[in-house]
Amino acid sequence: MRICVVGLGHVGLSNAVLLARHNDVVAVDSDPDRVASIVRRESPLGDRELASFLASENLRLSATTDLAKAVPGARYVLIATPTDYDPATDCFDTSSVEQVIAEAAALNPEAVIVIRSTIPVGFVENVRAQLNTRQVLFSPEFLRESHALHDTLNPSRIVVGEISDRARAFAELLRQGAHSSDIPVLLTDPREAEAIKLFSNAFLAMRVAFFNELDSFALARGINARPVIEGLGHDPRIGNHYNNPSFGYGGYCLPKDTRQLLASYSGVPQNIIRAIVDANRTRTDFLADRIFALMPRTVGIHRLEMKAGSDSFRHSPILDVMARLRDRGIELLVHEPLLSGDRIKGARLIGNLAVFKQSSDVIIANRVSDDLADVAGKVFSRDLFGLD
Ligand SMILES: NC(=O)c1ccc[n+]([C@@H]2O[C@H](COP(=O)([O-])OP(=O)(O)OC[C@H]3O[C@@H](n4cnc5c(N)ncnc54)[C@H](O)[C@@H]3O)[C@@H](O)[C@H]2O)c1
Structure with missing residues (x-):
């Protein structure tokens, strides 16, 4: 199965590596230096486990700056771009997440788009209405910086903000790449998942x-x-x-x-x-x-x-x-x-x-x-x- 992961920071890169143990992952970042480093199998982040996994594991992982090439054919598009707090609006700046959702939905309307960035409560419902799509899910990420890959391989829980077969299938995908299958899984309403994070x-x-x-x-x-x-x-x-x-x-x-x-x-x-x-x-x-x-x-x-x-x-x-x-x-x-x-x-x-x-x-x-x-x-x- 082909999966696209957009935004290769602590969250995106760890998720890409986890999923690339069993799937074909195309990783996308707007920063060409970051992409080049991943192509060389060098970690752009100071996370020891991530660096050694990238260098040594047999991963089905490629990287590009070109979203338009990565998204077609993907079953899932994961988004892990930044959501900085903007003091001017007193809210997260979710523009990068919105932009990737809009582009991915246009390029591949069948793909399930999973937001792993942290978003405000109500975001998924709003974006589904704005873009007239049901394809967007939220699955919060709980990893710690500097233990990013370790926590992705050993998650404390998997939460997906939809009670559906496709949400269960996505949770299973995360569990498949993890070190243990004994991980609590919670499927919730979108706003409940946003609130959990x-x-x-x-x-x-x-x-x-x-x-x-x-x-x-x-x-x-x-x-x-x-x-x-x-x-x-x-x-x-x-x-x-x-x-x-x-x-x-x-x-x-x-x-x-x-x-x-x-x-x-x-x-x-x-x-x-x-x-x-x-x-x-x-x-x-x-x-x-x-x-x-x-x-x-x-x-x-x-x-x-x-x-x-x-x-x-x-x-x-x-x-x-x-x-x-x-x-x-x-x-x-x-x-x-x-x-x-x-x-x-x-x-x-x-x-x-x-x-x-x-x-x-x-x-x-x-x-x-x-x-x-x-x-x-x-x-x-x-x-x-x-x-x-
Ligand atoms: N860092 C953590 O410990 C952590 C834990 C859980 C959740 N989160 C959430 O995950 C999200 C990402 O956090 P992070 O720490 O991984 O961020 P990061 O800053 O480490 O990485 C973000 C990456 O996204 C890329 N990017 C930005 N805009 C892009 C675009 N339009 N298209 C493609 N790539 C783009 C950047 O170049 C960068 O490589 C945030 O919402 C954050 O709140 C972070």
């Missing part, structure tokens, strides 16, 4: 924000946050996971999806969703105040990644802390081996770690690594457990 990410953001706020309390009151968090976690209803304080919840999805959910609440009473959105700003302000109180002349930022092992700086919370410190006139240095050049966001990039350590009065690190052990006295971090 947004509420999942809002819950994760809330959990991060909760432990961060606990940590702010502990810092302000001179309490050690670690045993407090451990004491909570022994309650099985709370659990000892995803509880490591940080500079804020970040990455591409949690901030934008929580904002979109808040916007979707328009006219519906809520307190918590607004609080989740606001919590990151409060946390950033609090931490910037604590760092400022140390009276450093120069602050070094050790790594810009949004979490350990990621190659992504998208909405990394440390960037917001940096901005606060820069606004207060503190000189900033950045050590980020994934970047080259002289400057980044008003800070000097220092490639040499020893020079970086020596030149910084205080070193801030969202996640601490062994290479800071010799300057532990200079390090400001809230990484209490050495985990994501």
